Amino acid sequence: MGGGQLSSAPLPRSFFDRPSHEVAPDLLGRVLVHGGVDGIVAVRLTEVEAYGGPGEDPAAHTYRGRTPRNAVMFGPPGHLYVYFTYGMHFCANLVCLPDGFGSAVLLRAGEVVEGLAAARARRSSSNGKPIADRDLARGPARLAVALGLTREHNGLDAILEGSPLGRPRQSATMLEGVPADPSLIRSGPRTGISTAKEVPWRFWIDGDPTVSPYRAHVPRRRNTAATSVGEAPRS
DNA sequence: AAGTAGATACACT
DNA sequence: GTGTATCTACTTA
Numbered sequence: 001m002g003g004g005q006l007s008s009a010p011l012p013r014s015f016f017d018r019p020s021h022e023v024a025p026d027l028l029g030r031v032l033v034h035g036g037v038d039g040i041v042a043v044r045l046t047e048v049e050a051y052g053g054p055g056e057d058p059a060a061h062t063y064r065g066r067t068p069r070n071a072v073m074f075g076p077p078g079h080l081y082v083y084f085t086y087g088m089h090f091c092a093n094l095v096c097l098p099d100g101f102g103s104a105v106l107l108r109a110g111e112v113v114e115g116l117a118a119a120r121a122r123r124s125s126s127n128g129k130p131i132a133d134r135d136l137a138r139g140p141a142r143l144a145v146a147l148g149l150t151r152e153h154n155g156l157d158a159i160l161e162g163s164p165l166g167r168p169r170q171s172a173t174m175l176e177g178v179p180a181d182p183s184l185i186r187s188g189p190r191t192g193i194s195t196a197k198e199v200p201w202r203f204w205i206d207g208d209p210t211v212s213p214y215r216a217h218v219p220r221r222r223n224t225a226a227t228s229v230g231e232a233p234r235s
Numbered sequence: 236a237a238g239t240a241g242a243t244a245c246a247c248t
Numbered sequence: 249g250t251g252t253a254t255c256t257a258c259t260t261a
Contacts, residue, residue, distance in 0.1 A: 049253070059253070061246095069246060086254050087243025093253090106253055125256085141254050192253055218239090219251085236261075248250080 006033060006042055006114055008176040013159045016077035020050035020096040020103040025203045027105060029180035034172040035164035036148035039118025043110035043137050043147055044177060047204040047211045049190045053103045058195040062102030074102045078159040080172060082149055089141035092149045094158060110137045111210045112146060119146040139212045180205045192217050
């Protein structure tokens with residue numbers, strides 16, 4: 001099956017020239033297309049999170065200013081900020097506000113609407129069990145895998161004329177798609193962060209099966225040679 | 236359905 | 249050295 005046609009136009013760069021918490025809900029229902037060497041995959045966004053700028057959002061990578069890792073977030077809007085975390089995962093963001101600011105929207109989950117075969121292949125599990133289609137891009141690291149986004153795509157411009165369908169290598173385009181019904185948009189606290197827990201900058205489409213389950217931050221206790229004197233390990 | 240452990244590498248203090 | 253914008257597998261219901 002060739003699936004559907006991706007007929008919508010690219011979003012203009014001006015779409016991202018706003019604070020990330022205004023861009024974020026407007027991104028729901030939009031489509032990100034990425035062409036990799038092993039196929040082209042498009043994802044319709046169903047869940048996102050906004051992260052603010054230096055000094056204003058303790059949960060943002062830019063909170064303490066510019067570093068080599070977060071440099072892309074301080075660049076022009078509409079580019080991909082892809083970072084590596086937990087020793088094994090990549091997560092993708094779209095940069096907001098003009099050059100010099102430092103904010104972005106984390107792409108947390110979506111529905112694969114094109115390139116189902118390529119997405120399945122990239123997400124094929126180690127135990128050989130097939131992955132449900134709704135789980136292909138359900139979670140930020142899974143979404144990055146499904147789209148084929150890794151470290152090398154950090155800084156890639158997602159505002160391009162035309163879709164990457166004719167340019168299957170190394171190009172991404174953020175399409176207009178069909179904006180989510182405003183009455184279905186929900187917001188709440190962001191997932192997995194240890195600071196600014198109360199800021200309701202996570203946005204999702206209510207009832208969509210591809211939205212990831214909310215998980216609060218869990219401080220990971222290091223293995224400090226649990227042979228502590230006298231004290232039994234508490235659970 | 237819900238909880239938790241373990242994996243893993245890197246940025247930043 | 250410490251903490252992490254996570255995921256999978258495995259456990260107990």
